[in-house]
Amino acid sequence: MTPLRHKRPxxxxxxxxxxxxxxxxxxxxxxxxxxxxxxxxxxxxxxxDAFRLDPPDVVPAVTVAA
Structure with missing residues (x-):
């Protein structure tokens, strides 16, 4: 994989x-x-699905009260 940081610094x-x-x-x-x-x-x-869900989200989901 090409380092992404060097593509769009x-x-x-x-x-x-x-x-x-x-x-x-x-x-x-x-x-x-x-x-x-x-x-x-x-x-x-x-x-x-277990593999796809392994990496956590960058920003955790926040539950918003209705």
Missing amino acids: DGGSRLCWGDERVDQEVAHYVARVRAERAAHEQPDDAAA
Whole structure:
């Protein structure tokens, strides 16, 4: 995988992200891609889903009261 940070080094600045946040986002993206690739090698849907759901979200979901 080509290091994503070198493809668009200014991408984080457009979103007002610092270097730490950009590194976090890139690491998360790489983990999601690896999980998706591993999921394709699994024998059934249940096993594939377990791989796909392994990397946590970058920003945890927040429950909003209705």
